Amino acid sequence: MSDPVVFDRIRQDIKDNDVVLYMKGTPVFPQCGFSAAVVQVLSHVGVKFKGVNVLTDPEVREGIKAFANWPTIPQLYVKGEFVGGCDIVREMFETGELQSLLKDKGVQVTAAAAQ
């Protein structure tokens, strides 16, 4: 079944970092349009995040799908909680829910993002 070792690594990552994006490629060089779109939203909001490139780690690529019961990449986590993929992050950004969520969870965003 699921590999507990990889689950442990995921749990550690989303515990040690307020905002984690499991993505294809890196924040600087996203290798998929869906991942790139989330990077763009997060940059726009002005929140610091850790990007985990699943393309360099097949174990994490499959592990994160089982972990969240979510079959696709990207996946965004805030304070250890799964928020969604690209469609959901985009919708939440457009309605302002993403910004509220970050604020409610006490995640710091840069001044530029406040407006």
Next chain:
Amino acid sequence: MKVAQSIRAKLEAAFQPQHLVVEDESHRHAGHAGARPEGETHFRVTMVSPAFAGVSRVDRSRRVHEALADELKGPVHALALSLKAPGEGV
């Protein structure tokens, strides 16, 4: 059109949507990882269904993932979703 048809049929059966559009966007991803020469790998689903009323965004998607589990395990590499309850606007 085989994959698109089965996506449509399964979504209609599971969600009785008031509005359903299944678009094959594979041509826009030709040559990308996960693309197959015959297409039918990248889809966009836009759906309005009463089944989504009072259901969170994540759970709406999970229900669609469940209904399309065979497709996601098989030919479908990417699936963009816009899922609304009636009155939420498309």
